[in-house]
Amino acid sequence: MTADPQATALFLGAFFDELARWGVRDVVVSPGSRSTPLSMTAFELSRRAPERMRLFVDVDERGAAFFALGLAKASGRPAALVCTSGSAVANYYPAVMEAESSRVPLVVLTGDRPPRLQGLGAPQTCDQLNAYGNHVRAFRQMPLPSGDDAALAFARQAAREAVIAAGEGCFGGPVHLNFPFDEPLKPDLGVEGLFESARRADVSRETSVPVARQLAPAGAEHLAALFAGKRALVFAGEGTCTGELEAGKVLNWARAFRLPLLADPLSGLRSSDDPLVIDNYDSVLGPGGTVPDGLAPEVVVRFGRYPVSKKATQLVAAARPVQIVVDPLETRDCNAATDVFVRCRPSELAGSLGFAYDVQTIDYEPDDVQRAFARAWIDANDAARERIAAVDDVEAGFEGAFVRRVVELAPEGSCLFAANSMSVRALDTFYVKEGKRLTVLCNRGLNGIDGTVSTALGAAQHFAQTTFVTGDLTLLHDLNALALQRELRVQREMTPCAFASSDTASREAAGAATPGAAADTAPGNAEPGTGPSIVIVLLNNNGGGIFDMLPQKSEDPYFERLFLTPQDVDFQAAAQAFGVPYRAAGTVEAFDEAYRELLGTPGISLIEVRVPLVGLKERYAPYW
Numbered sequence: 001m002t003a004d005p006q007a008t009a010l011f012l013g014a015f016f017d018e019l020a021r022w023g024v025r026d027v028v029v030s031p032g033s034r035s036t037p038l039s040m041t042a043f044e045l046s047r048r049a050p051e052r053m054r055l056f057v058d059v060d061e062r063g064a065a066f067f068a069l070g071l072a073k074a075s076g077r078p079a080a081l082v083c084t085s086g087s088a089v090a091n092y093y094p095a096v097m098e099a100e101s102s103r104v105p106l107v108v109l110t111g112d113r114p115p116r117l118q119g120l121g122a123p124q125t126c127d128q129l130n131a132y133g134n135h136v137r138a139f140r141q142m143p144l145p146s147g148d149d150a151a152l153a154f155a156r157q158a159a160r161e162a163v164i165a166a167g168e169g170c171f172g173g174p175v176h177l178n179f180p181f182d183e184p185l186k187p188d189l190g191v192e193g194l195f196e197s198a199r200r201a202d203v204s205r206e207t208s209v210p211v212a213r214q215l216a217p218a219g220a221e222h223l224a225a226l227f228a229g230k231r232a233l234v235f236a237g238e239g240t241c242t243g244e245l246e247a248g249k250v251l252n253w254a255r256a257f258r259l260p261l262l263a264d265p266l267s268g269l270r271s272s273d274d275p276l277v278i279d280n281y282d283s284v285l286g287p288g289g290t291v292p293d294g295l296a297p298e299v300v301v302r303f304g305r306y307p308v309s310k311k312a313t314q315l316v317a318a319a320r321p322v323q324i325v326v327d328p329l330e331t332r333d334c335n336a337a338t339d340v341f342v343r344c345r346p347s348e349l350a351g352s353l354g355f356a357y358d359v360q361t362i363d364y365e366p367d368d369v370q371r372a373f374a375r376a377w378i379d380a381n382d383a384a385r386e387r388i389a390a391v392d393d394v395e396a397g398f399e400g401a402f403v404r405r406v407v408e409l410a411p412e413g414s415c416l417f418a419a420n421s422m423s424v425r426a427l428d429t430f431y432v433k434e435g436k437r438l439t440v441l442c443n444r445g446l447n448g449i450d451g452t453v454s455t456a457l458g459a460a461q462h463f464a465q466t467t468f469v470t471g472d473l474t475l476l477h478d479l480n481a482l483a484l485q486r487e488l489r490v491q492r493e494m495t496p497c498a499f500a501s502s503d504t505a506s507r508e509a510a511g512a513a514t515p516g517a518a519a520d521t522a523p524g525n526a527e528p529g530t531g532p533s534i535v536i537v538l539l540n541n542n543g544g545g546i547f548d549m550l551p552q553k554s555e556d557p558y559f560e561r562l563f564l565t566p567q568d569v570d571f572q573a574a575a576q577a578f579g580v581p582y583r584a585a586g587t588v589e590a591f592d593e594a595y596r597e598l599l600g601t602p603g604i605s606l607i608e609v610r611v612p613l614v615g616l617k618e619r620y621a622p623y624w
Contacts, residue, residue, distance in 0.1 A: 002182060007147030009187035012041040013194040014152045018159035020045065020052040023077050023168070024107060026461070027053060028068040030061045032084020034124065035111030036185040037145070039082050044189045050494070056461075056487060058454070061088045063481050065095030066451025069104055070458025073441055074415065076242065078105035078166040079458075085112045086124040089131050094450045096174045100135045101445030103239075103329075105172025107162050108136070114144060114182040128178050137173040138165035144180055170239035170304075171328055171345075215344070215352035217361055223353065224364035226322060226340065230298040231373040233260040233278075235312055236346075237304030238444055241268030244437075246347035250303075251276070253350035256357045258366040260377035264307035265424070265431045265440050273435040278377055280384035282309040282428055283624055289314025294376045297321045303346035305332045308428045308444070385432055388623050396587045398619050399539040399611045404430040405588055406467055406537055409595055410438060415463040417456040418442045419470035420449060421546045422616070423539065427469065429623055439463070449474040453481035453536075457488075457604070460534045465599060472540040476569055482578035488603045492531035531602045535595065538606060541613045542566045548616045564613060571608050581605045 016027075027046070029039045046055035056071075058064035061083045072079040083089060089110045099106045113125040130139050140158055145151070158177065165175045215223070234254065240263075241247040247268055254261050254276045262281040263269040270279050278284070285291060289311045297315075301324045306313045316323060317335045324340040325331045326349050331338045342349055356362040366374075394401040403426040410416055416431075416438050418424040424442050431440070443455055452474050460466035547553060547563035560566070575582040581598065585591035585607055598605040612619075 003145065003184055004147065005184060005186060005188035006191040007151075008037050008145040008181070009041065009189050009191045009194055010147040011145035011151055011155050012037055012187060013045075013191075013196075015155040015159045016041055016045050016053070017195045018156040019080060019107065019163065020049075022160055022163040024080050024163060025052070025054060025075070025077055026056065026068070026071045027080040027082060028056045028058055028064045028071070028458075029082045030058055030064045030084070030088060032088055032111065033185065034113065034181060035082050035084040035109075035179075037181050037187045038109055038111055038179060040187055040189065042080070042082060045195060048195065054491075056491070058484060058487065060480055060483075061091035062094065062451060063454040063478060063484075065092040065106075065108075066098070066454035066478070067458035067481075067484070068106060069095050069099055069102075069443075069451070070441075070455035071461055072099075072104050072106055072172070072458075073102070073455065074439070074459035074462040076105075076169040078107050078163055078168070078172065080107040080109060082109050083111065084124070085110065085128065086126055089126075089128055093132065094448070096132050096176075097135050098443055098445045098448070098451070099172075099174040102443065103167075103171050103173055103445075105166035105168055106174040107166055108132070108174060108176045110176070110178050112178050112180045114180045116182075131178070132174070132176050135174065136176045137167075138162065138175045140177045142177055142179045144182060169242055214355075215342075215349065217356070219342075220352055220356040221362050223324070223340070223342070223349075224356070224362040226299060226324065227257060227364065227366075227370070229367060229369065230322070231296070231369060232257070232299035232301065233262060233297045233373075233377065235300060235302040235307055236261050236263045236267040236269050237302065237307050238264055238266035238442075239268075239305075240264070240303040240346045243268070246345075247272060249347045249351040249354060253354035253357075256354055256366075257364070258370050258374040259301070260374050262307065262312065263433075264304075264309075265418070265428050266308070266442055266444065267304070268440075270431055270433045270440070271435070271437045273433045275378045276374065277433055278381045279431070279433045280381050280388060280429075281307075282311055283384040283388060284377075284380045285309070285311035285315060287311070289316075289318050291315060291319070292380060294373070295380060297373075299324065301326065303327075305444070306334065308424055388430060388432060391430060391623065394588070397611060399541075399609070400426050400430050400620070400623065401588050402537065402539065402585075402591055402609050403427055403469060404432075405591060406469060406595070407431050407438075408434075409592065409599075410436075410467050411465050411599065412436055413438075413463075414465035414467065415439045415441065415459055417459055417466060417468045419452045419468070419474040420444070420447050421471055421474065421544070423469045423471055423474070425546075426539075429620070449477045451478055451481075453478035454484070456536075457481055457484055457534060460532045463532055464530075466532060466534045468534060468536045470536065470538060471545070472538060472542060472567065472569065472571070473544055473565070475536070475538055475571070476567060479574060482574070482580050482604060485579050485604050488531060492602055533598075533600050533602055534604045535598050535601075536604065536606045537595070538571060538608045539611055540571065540608055541611045541616075542568065543613045545611075545613055545616050548614050549620075566613065571606065575606045578604075583607045585609050
């Protein structure tokens with residue numbers, strides 16, 4: 001039994017054409033033989049219509065999956081992945097799990113051997129059915145390609161269903177389609193009718209129609225009553241706001257109700273310098289989530305997952321205030337302390353209550369108790385900021401001083417991507433609101449270091465400038481992502497990626513939510529021909545410094561061997577091997593000079609800052 005190259009081309013042409021029509025703009029390919037039909041068809045579409053689909057190549061499937069994760073995380077649109085059969089499929093697994101937990105839309109397309117070769121010892125063949133178990137929102141085993149009308153209609157429907165299941169924005173997830181192919185594997189891309197949409201001419205490509213959601217009057221009245229006479233605040237976690245429009249709704253509601261907004265660095269709210277945005281909450285809260293006098297809440301509204309700050313989670317566990325969780329899918333309440341669950345997006349709740357307040361359809365007005373409570377939080381936040389500002393006098397040896405400089409020097413509209421472990425915690429402390437619009441991202445789903453460099457590089461494709469703050473173990477774990485330096489150069493040479501700007505603009509006009517600054521206008525998008533600039537800021541403490549602050553800390557030999565794990569890597573030599581410009585900075589002044597020099601440099605650049613491995617807790621103590 002052999003494949004028909006024309007039928008293969010028509011089947012996959014219909015599939016990829018429909019993916020593009022439903023909003024997939026990026027596909028990441030890892031080379032392989034059995035996925036040849038998928039990769040060649042995707043490449044052909046990107047060649048013929050680069051404004052519809054952009055193709056990236058990453059030879060490492062693990063890194064490729066995280067690169068696609070970054071593309072989708074930054075754009076809010078599903079990104080597609082293509083790999084061959086066998087262990088390549090397994091290398092996608094970590095990114096699929098992160099996409100599930102972080103709610104990032106991914107469309108995973110895996111090549112496979114045909115049914116007649118399964119279970120018979122054929123090379124590079126294994127059972128790929130439901131390979132990702134319940135970590136994907138949907139799985140579909142595709143049929144062998146066929147070129148008849150019914151098969152082409154099915155290919156399009158499968159593409160539509162995949163994009164619908166993957167979702168969008170901060171509320172998406174991964175889906176998996178497994179494609180068996182027989183030989184010959186090369187599709188006949190010269191066949192007539194390739195990529196012809198089976199649709200009427202008057203049907204728009206923008207097939208996702210946003211539906212405005214609003215609380216019913218009775219629901220708004222019920223929620224407003226929960227605030228009456230109570231000290232209330234908001235935990236604004238990751239993904240609270242996806243763009244300025246949503247942030248405006250949340251801020252307007254907070255002003256009306258006089259609610260302090262304890263804003264996680266990934267909430268999208270620290271770009272506002274509104275007094276009610278409490279950006280230094282982690283420095284205000286005490287050990288175990290204890291709260292200074294006058295700041296204890298009786299009601300907590302939580303948007304998104306719990307904040308980065310462990311103290312915030314501990315506060316809910318210890319104080320047990322009334323907790324109102326707002327989320328369109330689930331509570332994500334590891335404290336098992338949800339009293340009221342509102343199934344909607346944060347901006348929808350804020351918009352509904354703010355509107356009801358403005359038109360006086362709810363009987364609520366913040367009383368003196370709530371106004372005094374908000375004032376107390378604002379004062380405490382201002383006092384904490386003064387302590388944090390003292391880091392500006394630190395010249396060397398403390399990563400917090402360098403993180404603060406990154407936030408201050410990062411260009412308006414750029415992306416700031418943080419690694420996990422100490423990097424995101426340093427950002428939580430030293431990212432002080434100043435009214436500058438930044439998109440701040442991190443892989444907080446599973447809190448891992450796997451594929452973080454690749455994710456940051458993927459996200460960077462939607463911005464003119466990205467700064468990636470990381471530690472040495474995270475960079476080492478995904479060091480081969482620096483090989484993408486060549487792919488980014490190829491992308492610059494291919495040029496017309498102007499669609500990135502028009503794409504986000506069209507989504508904003510349609511009312512669709514996309515994370516960060518790039519969703520509102522397009523100043524963060526790369527200009528055609530120049531390509532994105534990514535500056536990696538490496539805070540190298542030569543090991544796992546975070547364990548110096550955890551219960552595992554000990555003077556016994558096991559601690560260094562199993563937890564600190566110093567590696568002694570020459571990152572300058574590594575950067576040179578991949579053609580990545582490198583600078584070393586020993587002082588804040590030297591860092592400022594290197595960072596300013598590398599901003600705008602196309603592709604990947606690296607600044608290494610060496611900091612001590614031990615003594616982390618003592619260095620952070622004045623600010624925490």
